[in-house]
Every structure is written in C-alpha cells, then in structure tokens.
Amino acid sequence: MSTIDDLIARSNRLGADPRNTNYAGGNTSAKGTETDPVTGEDVELLWVKGSGGDLGTLKPAGLAALRLDRVRALKSVYPGVEREDEMVAAFDYCLHGKGGAAPSIDTAMHGLVEAPHVDHLHPDSGIALATAADGEELTRKCFGDRVVWVPWRRPGFQLGLDIASIASANPQAIGCILGGHGITAWGDTSEESEARSLEIIRTAEQFLADNGRDEPFGPALDGFGPLSSDDRRTRAAALFPLIRGLASTDRPQVGHFDDSSVVLDFLASAEHTRLAALGTSCPDHFLRTKVRPMVLDMAPSSPLEEVASRLRELHASYREDYARYYSEHADADSPAMRGADPAIVLVPGVGMFSFGANKQTARVAGEFYINAINVMRGAESVSTYAPIDEREKFRIEYWALEEAKLARMPAPKPLATRVALVTGAASGIGKAIATRLAAEGACVVIADLSLEKAAAAAAEIGGLDVAVGIAADVTDEGQIAAGFAEAVLAFGGVDLVVNNAGLSISKPLLDTTLQDWDLQHNVMARGSFLVSREAARIMIEQGMGGDIVYISSKNSVFAGPNNIAYSATKADQAHQVRLLAAELGDHGIRVNGINPDGVVRGSGIFAGGWGAKRAAVYGVEEEKLGEYYAQRTLLKREVLPEHVANAVFALTGGELTHTTGLHIPVDAGVAAAFLR
Template sequence: MNTVVQDLLNRCHELGADPRNTNYAGGNASAKGVETDPVTGEPVDLMWVKGSGGDLGTLKASGLAVLRLDRLRALVNVYPGVEREDEMVAAFDFCAHGKGGAAPSIDTAMHGLVEAAHVDHLHPDSGIAIATAEDGEELTRRIFGDRVAWVPWRRPGFQLGLDIAAIAAANPQAIGVILGGHGITAWGETSEECQANSLEMIRTAEAFLAEHGRPEPFGPVIPGHEPLPEAERRARAAELFPLIRGLASTDKPQVGHFTDSDAVLDFVSRAEHPRLAALGTSCPDHFLRTKVSPLVLDLAPGAPLEEVKARLKELHAAYREDYAAYYGRHATPESPAMRGADPAIVLVPGIGMFSFGANKQTARVAGEFYVNAINVMRGAESVSRYAPIEESEKFRIEYWSLEEAKLQRMPKPKPLATRVAFVTGGGSGIGAATVRRLASEGACVVVADRDLAAAEKVAAELGANALRASDVAIAVAADVTSEDEIKAALAAAVLAFGGVDLVVNNAGLSLSKPLLETTVADWDLQHDVMARGSFLVSREAARIMIEQAMGGDVIYISSKNSIFAGPNNIAYSATKADQAHQVRLLAAELGEHGVRVNGINPDGVVRGSGIFASGWGANRAAVYGVEEEKLGEFYAQRTLLKREVLPEHVANAVFALTGGDLTHTTGLHIPVDAGVAAAFLR
C-alpha cells in the first residue's frame, strides 16, 4: 500500500472515530497522488476517494474508488448541464484506474474538481447547525471570516463539485466551505493539513455555538412531559414497542431500536419539539435514514396505556396519509414507486425514541442520525432559527434515480431478515446450534439460558463479525420455571429489537428413573422446566406477537419420547407428551393471529447436549447396557437410517419450519430421529 493511501486511511479512521466529526457511513475523504501506470510505465495522476456506502471510521483500501484524475477532470468538457448531471455518475466508471476499486459515490466530482491534493466532506452536527440556520451565510462570515466560504444548497452531484471548485479557486485563503443545508467540505495540500482544517472548522463552530447559543433553544419544558423514572420509562417502552413496531411494519417488516438518551428525552419534553419535528431533518444522510419527518405522540407520559395505544394508531394512519400526500405533491412519471408510508422514527414524550430499519444496525443508525438531527436543531435554534432545505428538495433526493439504483444493488435479504428469535436453553446443545442457524439466516437472536455466562459466550460468538455485537444477538438470563424471569427476558428482547417473531421452546432436562424410583420432586422438576416453562414462554411471547399483528412462529423442541413408550422414563416422557399437545392446542388458538405453532421430535442427540452431559447420558447408557461414550453410536444403530442425530440437524428442522417455505403449516410435529419406527406419527 502506498503512503498516500495509508495516510488517507489513517485520516479517515481518526475523523470517523469521533461522532462529533461525522455520522456513521456519512461523508467521504480523498487524496490525490502519482503512481506508475502498469501499461505505459509512465507516471499517472490518480485520486483515491471513499466509495459509495462506506464508513470513514472502518474504511479499508478495498473501500476506495481509484480514478485517473485527467479523465475525471476531462468530464467537465462533456458535462451536459445540471438537468442531466446524473448521467455523470455512470461516466465515473470510465475514469477508473485498473480494477477501479469501490463504486464511486455521488460526491466524487467534489473531490476531483477541487485543486487541493486532499479533500474531506463531513457531516458534523456543529457544521450542519450553521448550514441549516436561517442566516447561515451571515453566520459563516461572522464565525470564520474569509477562511471559510458559503455554498448555497445544491443537491450533491457534478454541479456542486463545479460550484465548490470555483469558490475554492476564487478564495485561495479559504480552508473549506459550509454547504447550505448539508455539511462541510475542507481541503489541504497534505493529509495532515486537510485533517487540521476539517477539525478547525468543526471545533470553531462548536465553540461559537457554546459561547453564543442561548439557553433552552427548544423552549420551556411542557408541564407533565418530563421523563418518567428510568425503570418506569423502560417498562412503558417495552409495553408500547410491539404495537409501534407492528405499525411501522405495515408496508414491510422492520426491526426496531429504542433510545432514551438525555438528548432525546430533553427534546420531546420541550415546547418547540412539535414544530421542529414537523420541519424534518435537512442533511441528506439524515433524512434518507429517518424519513422526511418523524411520528410524534402528542400525549403526556402519564396518559393511560390504552389511550396511548389508541392515539398511536390514529397518528399512524394520519402519518401514512400525509406521506402519501407528500409523495403525490412531488412525484413525476419518472419517479420510483412510493417505497412505504410508515415512519422510521417515532417520538414518545417522557419515554424516548423508537427507530426502525431492515435490520438492527439500520434501525440503530436511523436513531443515531435523528439524535444528530436533534443536535443540529438545537445548535441552529440557539443562534438563529432552524431552516432545513425545502420539502421538494428532500423528495428529489429520497426518490432520486441514483438512490433507487443504489437500493436495487443491495443484496437480497436473507430468509429470516427482520425476524427476532427468542431461544430458550440457547447456551448449549440444540439451543446453541439453533441460534447459530437462525442468525446465519438473518434473524436477530435472543439467547436465553439459565446459565447467563453460556448464553453470553454464544451471543458474543454470533456478533463477533458485526459492527456491534448486539446488532446480531443478545444474551438474557432466563430460568423458564420463573414467571418473572420469563417476563423480564422477553421485555429485554422487545427493548433490544422491537418485539419477538420466532420462539423456540428448547430448555429442558431429564432424569432417567423407573416408576418406583421416580420421586415427586423428579416429576415436578421436569414438568416445571418443560411443560410449565414452555407454557410460560409461549404465553408471554404470544402477547407480544398478537400486539405486533405481524404473525409469528412458536417451535417446541419436544422428543421422540412424546410418542414412544421407552423404559424407565415416566417423568421425562410424560412432560414431553405435554409439550407435544401444547403444540396442537396453541396452533388451534393462535392461528387467527397468524401465529404458527409446530414441534420437532428429536432423538438421541448426544453430542453437545447439556442434558446428556448432566447425567442423563450415563443413565441411558446403563439402561441400554452400552458404554456412555458410545451412546450416540448405539442410538444411530437402532434407527432406520443408521445415522447419528446432531444438534445441527434439529436446528435445520427449526429453519425448515420458519424459513418461509412452509407458510401454511401449523400443528405439525417433525421427527428428527434418523428413523424410529415406533415413534412414527399415526
């Protein structure tokens, strides 16, 4: 890697590591340098620039677009004008050097046409606050003098690149520009100078806002809108989240994220928040993720729960009408079809913010962007008046053909994308194999286990390659015999992902004893864990699923023993039969809500099994007269297929029932036993 690229990556990482400088996946940076053309052997001027969709803080060399500078700048000669500037994006492909690296972003022209060797384009809250102030141009002169110029709002593209290049050329003393309604761009002749200029602009704007901003720019606290105490606030959030998620998923399923940060709670408690929220966000990176404006509940935190729910439904219907009207006001025959009329951000005074997306990371980032927007509004209102770009301009970007093309290039969602799975006994054996399979198919996973350390280990493994592990999986402590622990575990699942769609009742244990040696304690323990535990989990999960109105799946990991009358196994087999009948009963009851209930009957799952490791294996080996380490082989030989059953085989069956191909199947029991004739369903 040459030093120009390494210096660029170092700069990107340092700038992107601080959220004061730019938001996640927002902004871009570039560097110009010389390399030898492998074809001609002659030196060639190149530009390396962050590609479309990348993130500065985590950028790698593979995420850079590499372009020949002479060809990029020659595009000025064939530029057809602002009405056809979108055509220039396709022309960037003809400027690629070698394999070209990542796909060039819409901001490529901004970097290439400015003469400076290094350019940063960032979205700092302080900079956007100035950019969205009603008198932003005057404030820019007041704050920076002639070191920073003002660029009136223009949609990102080739013409904006020309504008900035012209302003930079006309103002040789300038270190950068404030882009009206948008962000900042800075430059320098070295990477260090460029970074220093970017930080000077950001920190100078921060200092100005801190020194000159008026206190309480959002107005006084609305009486009765103060934040609820934390425990009460989060309990109410867990009660509301399934309904809100269901509403936000009217057009397509969404995953949720909850935020009750001080910035959010303060904003929704203040008198000006309805006016400001209605104005919407301004920076394109913000509103592409948060939508044009949020849904805002207009009731006090202490309002009765059912009244709040009813009002949210009314506001959601009104939001959808307003969004459709917004689309109708600005759409042309060439516009992409309306993508969905549900809100991405829902603000609830005293409680916090609920944000939504196609996966947990997207939902979380949408919430982070709205916090950025709150910071922007606070800054602008403190020194001026918040004045975002016009609604028509927001529509031009939201339904931009280039944005549509970017969305179409995104990979096809995995089968369980947007689904939230809750698996009991997820810390080992069948449960661990199941959460691994569900996560690999796109689900957000809640690993529930009495052994929290085991659950945390599995959850950490699942999230090891994610930007944030909790975007993929969380661990919760759950003794399924405890009604309170089950309620708390499912509430944690709701607060983490917005709800629950897929439940796997897997937690279990077994004590292998003949009838006369089976104690009441043996009987009660096994029934408490499996029969009662499955009932408690299913009941609490069903409450959530019914409230969401998104359907769902409940899977019982029962057993061949629910059908087969094996020896010395009265308590275990009886409770497994109880579970098997719960499948039938709940399938009949929950079908009207679109919730499917099915069961899986494994047998002989020895490897990795917590049940077998806890003494069950030794007992069964003694019953059958084989060595314990050969128990799996013994079970395999008594099957029709002569194959050992592993935890992964049971996990495969869970996916088969929930992955989308068996949408019309409920009340079914699938044997995963390699073929035990005595356990055939009949």
C-alpha cells in the same frame, strides 16, 4: 506512509469521532501519482471513498481509484444540471485499472477541487450553521473569510463545480459550509486537510457555545418530563410491539430504543412538535430517518390504553401525509413509493423508537435523528432552524441514483427482520438453533439460566446487533415476563420462539420421586406454557404473525423404559403444539414441534448424567451411546444438534407458510415413533 495509507489513517481518525461526521457519512480523498502499467509513465490519480461504507472503518478496498485527467475532462462534456445524473455513469470511464469501489455522487467534489487532499464531512456543528435561516451571515461571523458559504445544491457534478470555483476565487479559504448539508475542507497535505476539517468543526462548536441562547428548544412543557429509568423501560417494553407492528405495515422492521438525555430533553421542550414537523435537512439524515418522525402528542402519564389508541390514529395520519408528500412531488420517472411508515417514533417522557431492515440500520437511524436534534439545537440557539424544502428532500429520497444504490444491496436472508428467542440456548441443541437462525438473518435472544453463559454464547454468535443474552428461569413467571421485555427492548418485539429448555432424569417408575416428576414438568410443560403465553401476547400486539416451535421428543409418542416423568412431560409439550396451533391461527401465529431422538454429542442433558443412566438402561458404554442410538434407526445415523437446528429453520424459513400443528421427527427413522 503511502498516499493511500495516509488517506485511510486520516479517514479512520475523522470517522471515529461522532462530532466530526455521522456513521457512513461524508467522504475523503487524496491525489497522487502512480506508474501506468500499460505505458510505464506517471499518471495522476484520485483516490476517494467509494459509495457506501464508513470513514471510521474504511479500508483500501473501500476506495475508488480514478484517472484525474479524465475526471477533470468531464467538464467539457457536462450536459448541465438538468442531466447531471448521467455524470455518475461517466465516472466508470475514468477508473484506473479495476477501479476499486464504485465511485460516489461526491466524486466530482473531490476531483474538481485543485487541492491534493479534500474532506467532506457532516458534523452537527457545521450542519447547524448550514441549516440556520441566516447561515451565510453566521458563517462570516464565525470564520471571517477563512471559510466560505456555498448555497444549497443537491450533491452532484454541479456542486463539485460550485465548490471548485469558490475555492479558486478564495485562495485564503480552508474550506466551506455547504448550505443545508455539511462542510468541505482541503489542504496541500493529508495532515493539513485533517487539521482544517477539525478547525472548522471545533470553531463552529465554540461559536454556538459562545453565542447560543439558553433553552433553544423553548421552556420545558409541564408534564412532559422524563419518567424514571425503570418506568421508561417498562412503558417502552409495553408499547414497542404495537409501535413495531405499526412501523411494519408495509414491510417488516427491526426496532431500536433510545432514551438518552438528548432525546428526552428534546421531547420535554415546548418547541419539539414544531421542530420535528420541519424534518431533517442533511441528505444522510433523512435518507435514514425519512423526512420527519411520528411524534406522540400525549403526556408520559397518560393511560396506556389511550396512548395505544392515539398511536394508531397518528400512524394512520402519518401514512396519509407521506402519501401526500409522494404524490405532490413524484413524476412519471420517479421510483415507486417505498413505504409510508415512519422510521422514527418519538414518545415524550419515554424515548425514541427507530426502525430499519436490520438491527444496525434501526440503531443507525436513531443515531442520525440524534444528529438532527443536535443540529436543530445549534441552529435554534443562534438563529432559526430552516432545513431544505420538501421538494429537495423528495428529489434525493427518490433519486434514481439512490434507487440504483438500493438495487445493488444483497438480497435479504430468509429470516431477515425476524426476532427469535430460544430458551436453553447457551449450549447444545439450543445454541445450535440460535446459531443457525442468526446465520439465516434473524436477530437472536439467547435465554438461559446462566446470564454469563447466555452472554458468552451471544457474543460467539455475533455482536449486539445480532444476538443478546438474557437470564431466564422458564419455571418463573416473573422472569419470563422480564426476559421477554429485554428481548423487546433489544430488537422491538418477538417473531419466533423456540421452547428448547429441558432436562431429564432417567429412573424406573418406583424410583421416580415427586420431586423428579415436578422438576421435569415445571421446566418443560409449565415452562413451555409460560414462554408461549408471553410470546403470544407480544405477537398478537404486533399483528405480524409469528412462529412458536417446541423441541419435544420422539418419547412424546414412543414408550421407552425407565422414563416416565420425561416422556410424560414431552407428551404434554406435544399436545400444547396442537392446542396452541388451533387457538393462535387466527392471529397468523404458527405452532409446530420437532421430535428428536437422543442427541448425545453436544447435549447439555446427556452431559449432566442422563447419558450415563440411559447407557446403563441399554447395557452399553456411555461413550458408545450415540452409536447405539444410530444403529437402532432406519438410516443408521446419529442425530446431532445441528440436525435439530435444520428442522427449526425448515419450519420457519418461509417455505412452510401454510403448516401449523405439525411435529417433524428428527430421529433418523425410529419406526416405533412414527406419527399416526
């Protein structure tokens, strides 16, 4: 294998195990020789994981490639720790060829250490020692002189010089513990570097296990133990919309819920309030979790109304405290405050609510706080948890280099941070709508009678960070409530609901049975009412506005033959749009409708026998029904599922913010269905 192949394989192995490093945390490198295509001579290169990315999924494109001689020559122009941020720009002048990925702040660490292979990782066990009050002494007890201590220093060129100097002065050492931060290991071969990284991690794990005291978080608090699994989920679903709305005060957020035993045990302990207030320490942690979480100070059995009131109070206090943190440490050159809302909210007995700009970011923020809990447990078991101070945290959180990294991120898609629920979405129009909404950045809940079909459609649209499938009979009040609770637990709330579930039975008046009438009204009129009512309840609790869209029909205004039950229920839906638009406007909830003409291709309704019946009514062959519908329109075009999906996006994508109570025809022009 080539040097790069070895480096990628080692990185992927190390990054695949969460005991070794957190998601997107740490970096690895290798040094080697290649031929310079300009001179034809051999040149020493450094390949190092670039800025961003994840070790577990790293590919060659994620590596930065630099001339090693030029990286090391930077020592002669290094202006000192007060100006070391300038060195990141200097790395661009060290790139080999196009250079690959952007070099990260840790490039100096990898280039200045003499060893051919270097790993920098963030294992919970290593950070536990790094954040212990007597971490340097514990490092000696744990490793002897095989691993050395490097005092806390913000990542950068000077830290690279520090590590290189200590490694040179301690030839027996295989790596170091970085105070407040993580570990670094090195080796002459890729295999040796990996083995040494794992030795440091596993030795630290064993040391904590052998020397740690019982109950490092103190005894259990009376009345703060976990609720049962069902009760936790019920209470989480009830609280999540409110918590998400609070966490979205400055900008909308997507949520993630975690009720793992790690979280629940921590929140049931006597010391959880003290430790949570100290905040996280490793830069990778608090950049995603903020300096500290918001913690509810009430027992799980407290009345829901009182809990909601207290959460609002705590949120106001959290914002004031964060503003204080910013004002105390900011200077004239600091970036503007990015937002004062919590990224992590802890509710004893229930679990952890984490937030981010998308589902993955929210989930990863929660994973990082679990890392922080593990770190606190380890440090408290053998010493006292002592993270880096607020000033140092601020210098990293509001680092100009971090601001530049954020500026390089792509612009969010139009529906980013929005959670959409679409009924009847496993096929046809509903699936087309769900697919379009997901493509535009929304998290999507596929609701359908069949859980199997809903899950399959969700998997086709994207992974669990993008889409989930749920079973829901829209005629059943209990199933609707349960389905929305699943949506809330998946993404934190609901912002955009599409009433699409439907069916049709084409019969003349005298052949239409009461069963035919009730079935269609139950699914579309009653079902839309139940879905909209539950959606409105959640949207009002969130306080973030929202969209409700009805997929009605041109038949809501057009009198066609042999269609009394279907057309009447579509007219019911159409008037629900107007009624709800008038009622929900004070909450910023917009309600609009779409009136398609017959959508034949890809339609579940037409495939279920409706097409054959309508074709018989019009005296055409069933396979030519779409063509027949097209020819009776002004534009002579067939309406497809994606055309309806386009209209849903047009209503909800951000350009029609002042539009509510509207019905958009998607019928290629049916004059008899023009709105009056």
